[in-house]
Amino acid sequence: MTSIGTGYDLSNSVFSPDGRNFQVEYAVKAVENGGTAIGIRCKDGVVLALEKLITSKLLKHGANKRIATVDRNMGVVSSGLLPDGRHFVSRARDEAAEWRRFYKAPIPTSALANRMGSYVQVYTLYSSVRPFGVTSIVGGWDPESELPVDGQVGSGPSVGAGGKTEGAQHGGPFLYMIEPSGLYWGYYGAATGKGRQSAKSELEKLDLAAGNLTLEEGVKEAARIIYVAHEDSKDKDFELEMTWVSSLDGPTKGRHEEVPKELREEAERLAKKALEGDDDETDDKMEE
Amino acid sequence: MNHLPQAWGRPRDDVYGAYDSSHLQTSGPNQHTQSPVVTGTSVVAVKFKDGVVIAADNLASYGSLARFTDVKRLRRFNSQVVVGFGGDVSDMQYLDRLLNSLDIRENYSSASDSPLHAKNLHTYLSKVMYKRRSDFNPLWNHLLVAGLDGEQKPFLASADLLGTTFASSTLATGFGAHLAQPILRRTVPDEDSVQKVTKEQAVELVKECMKVLFYRDARSMDKYSIAVVTKEGVDLKEDEKLEKQSWAFAEGIRGYGTQIN
Numbered sequence: 157m158t159s160i161g162t163g164y165d166l167s168n169s170v171f172s173p174d175g176r177n178f179q180v181e182y183a184v185k186a187v188e189n190g191g192t193a194i195g196i197r198c199k200d201g202v203v204l205a206l207e208k209l210i211t212s213k214l215l216k217h218g219a220n221k222r223i224a225t226v227d228r229n230m231g232v233v234s235s236g237l238l239p240d241g242r243h244f245v246s247r248a249r250d251e252a253a254e255w256r257r258f259y260k261a262p263i264p265t266s267a268l269a270n271r272m273g274s275y276v277q278v279y280t281l282y283s284s285v286r287p288f289g290v291t292s293i294v295g296g297w298d299p300e301s302e303l304p305v306d307g308q309v310g311s312g313p314s315v316g317a318g319g320k321t322e323g324a325q326h327g328g329p330f331l332y333m334i335e336p337s338g339l340y341w342g343y344y345g346a347a348t349g350k351g352r353q354s355a356k357s358e359l360e361k362l363d364l365a366a367g368n369l370t371l372e373e374g375v376k377e378a379a380r381i382i383y384v385a386h387e388d389s390k391d392k393d394f395e396l397e398m399t400w401v402s403s404l405d406g407p408t409k410g411r412h413e414e415v416p417k418e419l420r421e422e423a424e425r426l427a428k429k430a431l432e433g434d435d436d437e438t439d440d441k442m443e444e
Numbered sequence: 445m446n447h448l449p450q451a452w453g454r455p456r457d458d459v460y461g462a463y464d465s466s467h468l469q470t471s472g473p474n475q476h477t478q479s480p481v482v483t484g485t486s487v488v489a490v491k492f493k494d495g496v497v498i499a500a501d502n503l504a505s506y507g508s509l510a511r512f513t514d515v516k517r518l519r520r521f522n523s524q525v526v527v528g529f530g531g532d533v534s535d536m537q538y539l540d541r542l543l544n545s546l547d548i549r550e551n552y553s554s555a556s557d558s559p560l561h562a563k564n565l566h567t568y569l570s571k572v573m574y575k576r577r578s579d580f581n582p583l584w585n586h587l588l589v590a591g592l593d594g595e596q597k598p599f600l601a602s603a604d605l606l607g608t609t610f611a612s613s614t615l616a617t618g619f620g621a622h623l624a625q626p627i628l629r630r631t632v633p634d635e636d637s638v639q640k641v642t643k644e645q646a647v648e649l650v651k652e653c654m655k656v657l658f659y660r661d662a663r664s665m666d667k668y669s670i671a672v673v674t675k676e677g678v679d680l681k682e683d684e685k686l687e688k689q690s691w692a693f694a695e696g697i698r699g700y701g702t703q704i705n
Contacts, residue, residue, distance in 0.1 A: 225552055252548075253545060256541075256548075306540070307537035307538070309504070309537060309540075310502075310504075310514040310515045311514055411551075
């Protein structure tokens with residue numbers, strides 16, 4: 157960044173002559189120091205996982221959860237400045253509640269990502285605010301069946317005006333990532349934070365676009381990827397936090413929940429084994 | 445011809461005379477609900493040794509017209525609470541949405557934390573009802589909250605449009621308070637007798653009450669919902685039909701219809 161110190165990085169909402177907003181780029185730097193967060197869109201659900209770095213031995217193990225629930229069917233995990241992440245979640249919950257109040261139905265994941273993208277983008281426009289120091293991953297399951305309107309008590313007339321397309325596909329798993337600039341894309345697999353590079357290359361190996369990975373496999377892969385991504389900062393302790401959301405017929409019944417303890421521990425065991433396996437291989441080669 | 449936008453859609457002044465704008469005035473006292481409009485009738489519930497049975501028919505009446513015949517008046521809150529609604533159906537829908545948003549907010553924190561139980565929910569609802577009556581804008585409902593309390597013991601209590609609360613081993617709202625409550629009390633006269641009642645007996649008892657209510661309450665229907673709340677969760681059936689009706693007693697009733705004396 158040769159342009160640093162030229163004065164164009166002192167205020168938000170000011171472009172440098174070569175068309176960059178340095179405050180946003182500095183916000184991205186803040187994200188790059190956070191613990192790795194990933195999301196995997198599987199064929200029957202979404203997994204969110206987080207490498208929660210332990211900042212003090214005095215913190216209670218397993219407390220202070222960082223992956224948050226928005227509405228019932230969506231989760232948000234973010235990497236970067238924690239208070240910014242908390243505010244992001246708070247806004248997302250308000251957006252979801254307001255959507256329900258207005259439409260009497262849950263907010264689609266795409267709509268939430270859109271609204272949060274717009275919200276984050278606004279923080280790049282004014283000199284009185286600073287951009288969000290987080291990149292957030294939003295994962296959700298939009299219901300595939302027709303839901304009753306909130307407060308609906310009956311089914312209404314069995315005949316009458318229709319207007320619905322027969323056999324149209326609705327809902328499914330969705331995954332979005334929103335960056336400090338307000339940029340957001342939908343992903344098959346998303347990674348952010350310190351270990352994003354190795355996490356991304358691991359995600360690419362999974363061929364998620366083919367849509368063959370099941371949710372349970374996704375949980376195990378997510379745990380493994382977080383462990384792989386942690387390799388570079390091995391000196392620090394971390395906790396693995398994982399949540400998932402499946403269809404109504406799936407294990408979470410359409411809700412965003414923590415991955416059950418047994419499954420998470422099994423996934424961690426396999427992740428550690430996979431890492432040791434890698435080490436063994438290299439050891440063997442060295443011996444040869 | 446008056447072509448100005450404010451006259452669009454209005455009768456022509458030259459034909460009908462100037463519009464009496466006093467009809468449009470918005471001043472005057474605020475008026476809140478003075479009476480319910482679309483209503484549900486009784487809700488009946490009884491505790492038994494392991495839980496609570498609650499039932500309500502599927503009818504929403506518009507005055508004396510049986511207007512909506514598939515209205516579900518029992519709402520499951522979570523795996524240990526069901527709320528039964530008597531009274532205004534639109535106010536019930538408002539409360540349902542309120543409970544929905546409450547449940548969503550509860551789930552922001554991890555689901556492994558203790559969920560709201562029936563006693564919590566009854567306290568909350570009774571305060572909502574009392575607040576609204578104190579604003580002179582009551583929610584025109586009589587609620588029964590059935591489920592398990594914090595010690596996993598059966599819990600049954602009511603809250604009405606005035607914010608009045610009442611707890612008992614048997615409860616019924618509306619017409620049911622007169623017709624079903626005495627029948628329920630024959631089997632469950634006091635709190636101690638709850639321990640002697642099995643789930644099957646309680647379900648049978650509530651079904652009997654629904655039948656009597658259909659015989660004698662003109663705003664009732666033979667299709668109903670029934671829920672059993674136990675530690676195992678909520679077993680909610682929303683499309684039950686009254687069985688083994690016997691209208692023989694009707695022959696002996698005098699004073700209406702085409703009878704001669």
